[in-house]
Amino acid sequence: MAQSKDFRDWDQYRWTAPDTDWRKASIVSCGIDIGSISTQAVIMVDGQLYAYSNMRTGSNSPDSADKALSWALEDTDGLSQDDIQYIVGTGYGRINIPMAQRAITEIACHALGANFIYGPSVRTILDVGGQDVKVIQCDEKGKVINFLMNDKCAAGTGRGMEVMADLLSVPLVEIGQKSFEVDEEPEPVSSTCVVFGKSEALSLLRKGWSIEKVLAAYCRAMANRIVELIERLGVQREFAITGGQSKNIGVVKRIEMLLNIEAVKTEKYDPQIAGGIGAALFARALFEKSRKSGG
Amino acid sequence: MANIGIDIGSQNTKVAILEDRKILALAKVPTGFDQQVSVKKAIKLGLDKAGIGMPDSAQIRVTGIGRKAVPDISTNEINETMSAAKGAFFYFPSARVVIDAGAENVTVMKVNEQMRVLDFATNDKCAAGAGSFVESMTKALGTTIDDFAKSALQRTEKININAQCVIFAESEVVSLVHSGASRADISGAIHEAIADRISALVRRVGLEKDVVVMGGMANNVGFIDALEKALDVNVLVATDPEYACAIGAAL
């Protein structure tokens, strides 16, 4: 895959489990999560993670789904789309994935995915996506009990962070680290509006603020916004963060500080594919059910 | 004796060099981090274009949201609404409503025949009615602003864009593409949404003839068409609408 040089880009990548032979599996299931910024295709064999891809969403869902799935299949020892028994689509593009047999909302999928990634003790999930912030409460099975979503205004979402990355010429992946390279935490920027936030950042730079300080102020504002939403629903342990922003420690650490609670971490799985994992797990269960009912 | 007018906007810094109400040169540079530098660059560019050197005791008047940032360069400052009114009158002395629509900020003014600004309204807190809205949509659709704007005129079916926020509108546009809506119809809907927001500001100050549009958005034919429909009047567009405020400052 060609890598673009834009600062706003997340890394695009794919992965296949070493030492797994999909031919021995009884069920190969797949989840495709089409978000506003990125698309993930996740393939699981008998409920274990087998392969996935993570790439930028194109301007059309069927295409994005197709590309993400093909890429996920690229290095899988001959596994093809025909070998996948069930596909569930999720994310805002879910209704437009031709190869998916069923669409389930990203809220349900993220909860189930987080349950898989972080274990059954997760009760509160924060998912910061490109344009949505979701707070989800779930039970020990990863079933959603309650949730909240931001509305109408995309302040505090991943997209805002992208704009900032472009503006300041700091690669997204470095923003978190850089935002802590300040002597003292500055006041948060007053506008998290994606457009006005940008001009506010500019005027701070013109005032002589360092890039790091501006980033700190922006990350703090974003964290404030998100924490307001979380507190409306209430936090229950354990607390997990999924989605692209889970990798932005500039925001994550500030959220943890404001809430005075640490989010569970894992090295084992990529939290950005939680939605896709959830969808693939649903796909597996749905296939089993259809097999039982002979359908 | 040449007069220099500078308009420091959120995206571009524009300069106009005039002599006896005659335009010698217009130029723009991106407004970078350091406004001092951009203003100096813009002036140099303008003087080069005009083919003159820096006049000895030049009047340098600055306007725009960055006008306070360059006290060392400016000999005088003039507020945004006044420079806009002067710029509008330069082209159209019949102007009674002036719309200055830039990348992020929109100001609508009501002026009288003496060029006095009687009332004005601005877009507070949300940039949904401004140029950067179109820019984002253009990016989302992978096209150019010019083509996108023109395509609005080919609109055949009416669709509504509900989202006010640039970001949400982007995804609404993407889902419209998926549902098979034509680019012309989407473009029409977006320009209509912007025109609705701006015409609401016009209604606040009161609609009167003639309406003059300036600022970067005035170059957008899709927007002008939608605005005319929303206000039900013919609007007048300055020849170099992006520079109208800088010209106003120079005058």
Place this chain on the structure above:
Amino acid sequence: MSSFKNWSDNRHDYAREWKKKTGGKVLGYFCTYLPEEILYAADVLPVRIFGQHGSDIGISSAHIYDMYCPFSRSCLAEGLKGKYDYLDGVAIAQSCMHIRQAFWSWQKHLPVEYSYYIYMPHGVQSKGRYEYYRGELVEFKESLEKWLGRTISDADLDKGIDIVRKNKESMRKIWEFRKNDRPSITGLEAMEIVFSSQVTDKREHNEALEQLITELPDRKVDRETGTRLMIIGSEDDDREFTKMVEEGLSLPATFVIEDHCVGSRYFWNDFTPGEDRLASIARWYLDRPPCPSKDWPKRLRFSHIKNLIQEYKVEAAILMQQKFCDPHELDIPALKTYLDELDIPYYLIEFDVLVPAGQLKTRVEAFLETRVELV
């Protein structure tokens, strides 16, 4: 059934036709606390002023500040666009401030022959309320008499009461069919019934209701009921949303009841006749299930909601709150606690014509997913 939809779709044409046919006067009213009986008694057609979904409200922005609810702004916008040019009069029985402002701006910019403001009490639990509202109705009647140049007799009032009473009674009968395991009418149909009742001649509407009552016992509904939903809300005539939930989601759902003024709240309580007609009318309005703006110091509305939940076997509720609707916003935290105690799951939607439908779709769908086994 289709007449309700047609009336709802073509309300302005209907009112114009009605005028042409009868030569009568049409009065537009804001808020359902207005005593329609007195207007029917005076042979004036009352039509409720609504906004228009998906229609730009920018034209109202010079008059109503945008922290007021989109409904009130949309009502005024439609007026300013000339959609209600057939009105001979306007009137309001006051409830919330937002709609009051729409009324005052209307009066200022869209002059009509007759305009009237009724000081409908907010203290509907206070001792002096009946006497005070009766007094307001006496003055309202007198002012109508002056406008129309005729007297309104007790016999006229009886006629007016009869028309409105029958209308509300019939709707209550129809609502019974929503209690069925497979409700005989959908939430969308129910909304169209009430909406059209507020914009048509109730005599004609009554005939259609009667016809429907005879048909309902045998009506086959070819759809899965799914989750039995209730709408608890501010003013809500959003048919598009109702349709999206009932027809456009991957999980089935049906609205079986609602508590708002384009629904059961409009017709819920019965009329108690008395010698003093206006006193009886006053009582009718004061005693109806309250709008939150009038529901204090006791919360009478919540127990009413509880009864509806039980009678209609509601499984989940959608709290539809017009953006910026303060009276509802003041009920919501307490209402949530109340619903928690009843073990009724709910989802709050801050409703604004400007929120993209796609976003609402994901939310409602995710909410329904919490209620069912997905696998």
Place this chain on the structure above:
Amino acid sequence: MTEVKKYPEEPLKTWNKAKELRLKYFTSYAKAHETGGLRFCGSAGSLNSIQQAFGRDVFILGSEPYSAHAAFFSDFARKCQEACESRGIAHDLCGYMKNYWGGILINQFILPTHEIVPWPKADVMWTQHICCTHAKWYQYAGELEGGVPEFGIDFNCRIGHTMTDRDIDYVLEQVLEGIEWVEKVTGRKFDDELFIEASLNELAANSAWGQAYEYNQNIPAPIDEKSLYSFFPFNILCPQWAETSALFRELRDELKDRVDRGIAAVGNERFRILTDGPPQWAMLQVYRYMEKVYGAVTLGSTYTAYWGTGWDVAEDGSLIAAKIPTREEFAQLNREARLRKYIAWKLSKQEAYSVTFTGCHPRKSALMLKIMELWKLDGAIIHLNRGCEGSAMGVLENRLDIIKAGYPVLTYEGNMGDVRDFDYAGTIRKIENFFENLGLEKLIKGG
């Protein structure tokens, strides 16, 4: 730079007394229980003297003035607002009540000294209901405080100059019901003597305020907006206290003396402005900026001139601080008649209060234009107040009417209680554009 006539300035002497009274007011409410007293809480202007008649040790808190005072301490206010929002209380609800409910939620009450004490729980909620949510504020507050009994009086009838006997009867009926209710809830008796004393104090205070206010019709004006904002709340905090009428009389006399000697509140005065509802309390420096940089003084307002006070309309249409009944007039009446007279005075003379909340634009515009004429004002600044539906009601129509009458009008957006809705830099930019377009150059370079 333009030359401006400079008037002599002097600090206001009465100011220190006002500060003391304010401290006493908030502290006595917070400490009411220490001496066995009772706390009554409700909206400002809920007919204080009636409440006071249940005992000298009854202390009355108006949640709006308390919350306006809390809004000054913007960090504290912010904590309150955030506590509300995490509790599911909508951001756009009353900017004041978020500071009040928030105080309950975080169990903190702030005194004028910046000292924070535990939240003083109310014993009784007694309130008027003038917009469509006032009584509902306390319904919820009472629930948050663990079940405080509430009584609400509906003012949504005709009040102000169009008030009729039927409307007065409606309020009286509710008041009588309320007195019975308080007697039942508190076990205390309504004391007629105490009522006479309190109500005469209250009306005297309200009237003296009006007399003081009239002195601002002079050029130069003797008192500035910021001071008006500090004094006028006593009309609704504790007007029934003898100290309040004494304070206002003293202020009135001081203003008279200043006028006689030509002392100005703002020496640079050259442009006189009308304001409307409550300001952005945490950002009063905006007024200072206008005074300093443009010599623009805000002097007359439907808010500070009117809320909680009463005016009579003279034959020539001018406004005169309302006459008050004498002790004899009050004493000879029976309880009902006396209450009736008090209610009529308090409500029928409050034209601005009435037209603000019922939203009758034509009457409100007429009143604003009258104030502009009498107070010799040159323009108007209207706060589009996201924190108060009532004071935002009809303001855009008022704006159009004032413009039509030939005055310039500036609007700015804010929230009286919640500073997050206010853009300081943007507002200053607007102010500069506004004054410069009127041909007023800056008195100070840069600004």
